[in-house]
Amino acid sequence: MKIAILSNGNGNYSTKRLVEEAKKRGHEVKVIKYRDCYASIEQNNPTVSYRGEDLGKYDAIIPRIASNMTRYGTAIVRQLEMQGAYTVSSSIAINRSRDKLRSLQLLAKAGVGIPKTVVSRNTTDIDVLLEQLGDMPVIIKLARGTHGNGVVLAETKKAAKSVLQAFYLTNEDGTNVLLQEFVRESAGTDIRAFVVGGRVVASMQRKSLDDDFRSNLHKGGEGTKVKLTDEENKMVIKAAKAMGLNIAGVDMMRSARGPLILEVNASPGFGIEKVTGRDVATPIIEYIEQNAKRSNKKDKIGA
Numbered sequence: 054m055k056i057a058i059l060s061n062g063n064g065n066y067s068t069k070r071l072v073e074e075a076k077k078r079g080h081e082v083k084v085i086k087y088r089d090c091y092a093s094i095e096q097n098n099p100t101v102s103y104r105g106e107d108l109g110k111y112d113a114i115i116p117r118i119a120s121n122m123t124r125y126g127t128a129i130v131r132q133l134e135m136q137g138a139y140t141v142s143s144s145i146a147i148n149r150s151r152d153k154l155r156s157l158q159l160l161a162k163a164g165v166g167i168p169k170t171v172v173s174r175n176t177t178d179i180d181v182l183l184e185q186l187g188d189m190p191v192i193i194k195l196a197r198g199t200h201g202n203g204v205v206l207a208e209t210k211k212a213a214k215s216v217l218q219a220f221y222l223t224n225e226d227g228t229n230v231l232l233q234e235f236v237r238e239s240a241g242t243d244i245r246a247f248v249v250g251g252r253v254v255a256s257m258q259r260k261s262l263d264d265d266f267r268s269n270l271h272k273g274g275e276g277t278k279v280k281l282t283d284e285e286n287k288m289v290i291k292a293a294k295a296m297g298l299n300i301a302g303v304d305m306m307r308s309a310r311g312p313l314i315l316e317v318n319a320s321p322g323f324g325i326e327k328v329t330g331r332d333v334a335t336p337i338i339e340y341i342e343q344n345a346k347r348s349n350k351k352d353k354i355g356a
Contacts, residue, residue, distance in 0.1 A: 054080045054112040054345060056338075057138075059087040059129065061119060067323040070334040071115060078338055083111075088122060092132040099135040113139045113345040115337065116147060117320050123151050139345040141337065145352050146297040147319040153196040154229045156296065156317060159354065163295035165288060166313045168192075168306075169234040174221065179214045186234045193217065196229035206235065236313065239306035243315060244279060246289040246303045247325050247333050250340040253289060255331035256281050276328035285312045292317050297354045299344075300337060 056075050060068040063084050075082040085103055093100045101108040114133050118126035131144040150156055160167050171182050183191060193216050195203035207213035213232070220230045241261040246253050258279040281289070289303040292314045302321025306313050326333055 054341070055110070056080050056082045056341065057108075057111040057114045057133075058082065058084045058117060059114060059126065060084055060117040061088070062086055065117070067334075068117060070323050070326065071337065074332075074334040074338045078335075078342070080338070087116075087118065087126050087129045090129045092129060094132075099132050101129060101132050101136070108133075110136065111138050113141070113341045115341070116140060116142050116144075118147055119320070120151060123148065134349060137348075139341070139347070139349060141299050141341060141344075142319050143297065143349065143352060146354075149354070150296045150298060150301070150317050150319040153194065153231060153316065157231075159295050160292055160314055160317075163291060165292050165295060166311055168236060168308075168313050168315070171232050172196075172229055173232075174230075179210065179217065182232055183210055183213065186232060189213075190235045192233040192235055193220065194231050194233065195220065196231060236306055236308045238309055239313075243304055243306045244281070244285070245276075245321070245325060246281060246285075246305065247321055247331075248289060248293040248298075248301045248303055249333065249336040250299055250343075251290055251294065253281060253286055254336045255325045255329045255333050257325050257328045276324070278329040282312075288312045288314065295354075297352055299340065 058068055058071055063069065068084055072082050072084060085108070090101050090103050090108065093102065111133070114130065116126065116130050118130070127144040127147050130140060130147065134140055134144060149159070154172055157167055157170055169186055171185050173182055183189070189210065190206050190208045191213055193205045193207055193213060205216050207216050217230060242258065244256060244258050246256040248254070256279055257276045259276050285305065289305060292303050293301040296317045298317060298319055302318035304315040304318065306315060323333055325331070
């Protein structure tokens, strides 16, 4: 098959692993910097050009879209979908998962456990909002943050109000700000499960190395291999399905009331391979082999 990997470049570890496994299984694979692509939009003739030349047809594409390039990256994915290319992650599912508010709404609707969350653009309601969440501290996060950025722990009501005012002042584009309960028993620790085609292929626990409440590896957190319980396994698979994602990194915390899903990532990094010793690239290529000859499934979730 001809497979295109939409990525920021060949140097990325995740991209290298996908190229390695795809070639090993006899596929023709090309890494395409989607930021260097442009779409020509005309009636019945959707095309994508790359560095001045028509990209041509591909049997399958693997989007590895960075969060800060979501709108443009998914526009290119959408254009390729219109050409009939099979994509392991649809443009609408990637966009959906990048909006934390929309994601939480869909997870809640699907019956997935999540931390209690409230959203408001009125800072005068702060006392009422905090009462709904319970005791201080609370987590305040931007709906479109990533890698632990745009996430703040507010220890007091005064601090929470100041953070909210600052967020709203610097986010005039309408980005939502979420207030979320702080789960003390899981502070600084979470679990990343890597899901491919409705099954968990690897899982690791991430823990901050200092007093940071965030455990992201991008923030210096440490990862160790972990085994999920049956309940946790079912929960992360359900979360990926709720987002409409065939490939997902599902972040979860263990709380006193059971597993709580924090986020579903549409372009999870492959650092989990180094931590767990589990191969996550091969299952992705295998999934493409099994599904690429089928047309893209119609999205039933909605934007």
